[in-house]
Amino acid sequence: MQSLTSNSNVLKWIDEVVSMTKPANVVWIDGSDEQLSMLREEACSTGELKALNQEKYPGCYYHRSQKDDVARMEDKTYICTTDRNDAGPTNNWKSPKEAYELGRQIFENAMWGRTMYIIPYSMGPVGSPFSKIGFEVTDSIYVVLNMNIMTRIGKKVLDVLGDSNDFVRGLHGKCTLDIDKRFIFHFPEDNTIWSCNSAYGGNVLLGKKCFALRIASYQGWKQGWLAEHMLILGIENPQGEVKYVAAAFPSACGKTNLAMLIPPEIYRKKGYRVWTVGDDIAWLKIKEDGRLWAINPEAGFFGVAPGTNDKSNYNAMMSTKKDTIFTNVAYNLDDDTVWWEKFDSNPPENALDWQGNSWNGKTSAEKGAHPNSRFTAPAKNCPCISGEWESPEGVPISAIIFGGRRAKTAPLVYQSRSWQHGVFVGSSLASETTAAAAGKVGVVRRDPMAMLPFCGYNMGEYFGHWLNMGKKAGNPPKIFHVNWFRTNDKGDFLWPGYGENFRVLEWIIKRCENGVGAEESLIGFIPKAEDINTEELDVSEDVLRGLLTIDVESWLEDIDSIGEFYNKIGDTLPEGLKEELSILNQNLTDACEGSIA
Ligand code: OXD
Ligand code: MN
Secondary structure, rough: OOOOOOOOOHHHHHHHHHHEEEEHHHHOOOHHHHHOOOOOHHHHHHHHEEOOOOOOOOEEEEEOOOOOOOOHHHEEEEEEEOOOOHHOOEEEOOOOHHHHHEEEEHHHHOOOOOEEEEEEEEOOOOOOOOOEEEEEEOHHHHHHHHHHHHHOOOOOHHHHHHOOOOEEEEEEEEEOHHHOOOOOOOEEEOOOOEEEEOHHHHHHHOHHHHHHHHHHHHHHHHHHOEOOOEEEEEOOOOOOOOEEEEOOOOOOOOOHHHOOOOOHHHHHHHEEEEEEOOOOEEEEEEEOOOEEEOOOOOEEEEOOOOOOHHHHHHHHHHHHHOOOOOEOOEEOOOOOOOEOOOOOEEEEEEEEOOOEEEOOOOOOOOOOOOOOOOOEEHHHHHHHHOOOOOOOOOOEEEEEEEEOOOOOOOOOEOOOOOOOHHHHHHHHHHEOOOOOOOOOEEEEEOOOOOOOOOOOOOOOHHHHHHHHHHOOOOOOOOEEEOOOOOOOOOOOOOOHHHHHHHHHHHHHHHHHHHOOOOEEEOOEEEEOHHHHHOOOOOOHHHHHHHOOOOOOHHHHHHHHHHHHHHHHHHHHOOOHHHHHHHHHHHHHHHHOOOOOO
């Protein structure tokens, strides 16, 4: 097929990939509706996709992946830099030479008899000064159709690229889906990604975690900006002013729910609104005004289906009602619709589970949907999508919020004392997995800035880069930490979460506007209980005070675990963070000895 560009850098690279993988056909994805419709038809004819009930789910399709290919595989994910130290102690590393050699063996003739699709895509609005261009070469129609939802694809991207050599070269091949030969190699020095033997979204939609986080974080380090695992949302007050926040949470902390939160009724009546800009990734740059401005580089949501319902996330549910691809959920044979755990209280009786086995949701002990089953939905479907979500200029960020799942340690919310202290808070971010036995405190996994699996370079350098960004920006956002998951001794959650989290966002925005005081505590600024609005909320003042207390014992334990993590980072750990750890240690020890009230 005729190539869609005369860019010699692109053509040379495509030639190399074609002669290595030897596809039967090569198709350039122009992004037109005609071409995409033909691909959907073809995928349905081969069984790769199944069309859902087009009255109930117009434009929606169903897909199932291989049983052992249902999640991102961190142990198969490598950062391939010439110097091992550039990948750092928290990433798997291979030398570029070794990874390319191994990759070449796997990719040699891997597309024999298959069609190769070349997808030009833009991360970020096409032509925005924030945006970056990539190509994904793949032998999967599923990938093409998902990339069409998650990114902006086609001819318009090539027009912006022109003759430039500034693009990310992504190669994906299903190969034989052999788990032992499954690799996701990132070559940040060459702007290159190779992913083989998987067909699961997180490993193969190369624009998302691979480019927009791993490669982009490396680019941001070299070029002076940040690529972060953060949602972006706007909070509109009754006067119509909107303030934006960016927030990072490790998985299973309700990030998509927070991004699409519906404020409690008392706030809605007064005219407060929340607008979603993005639910997973933010690219942040310093502008002339000294502030950090952010875009969401994606165009869709690749959300976890189980647990999503009209109550937990009405806006996400609405986003999936058209033009969506569902992967590894249950299939209702009665009306060709989808179902997953907690979708509603009426599971289908005549269904197929995520592996295609006949499944009765009323009687089966097995799950219908895989716990990591997904919807790929266009962001523009979201009822609360921000009017600014595609603004080429981005949105100004007033606050950065870090959050984790902590049963005891972190209070409901606190504010860092300074940018440096905020970077410390982000660097020591952690979340607890739920322990098998009820009531037991979970296992703590340190997940700095929620970037542990996504930082494309040395974590110590990454912390240093964060510190520098604060110094360079004259007016950086204020940094906060939240914890919606504090429990009492019986293990019950103390805070209702979901839409009620808006009350905490309100305090955060007021702090950014110097509109409310706070108490300086051992760990940072804590709200006075009376400053968290509990109007029409079933949380007593005692419980609220409890949510804001600092449990010195568990903080001291946390200090040890932060220390261990910092030791693992080694020489590249910035002095500023060592200093913050020792201030915290001192504050807590003094408190223990009774010298601080
Ligand atoms: C995701 C993740 O899929 O963080 O967004 O794993
Ligand atoms: Mn994510």
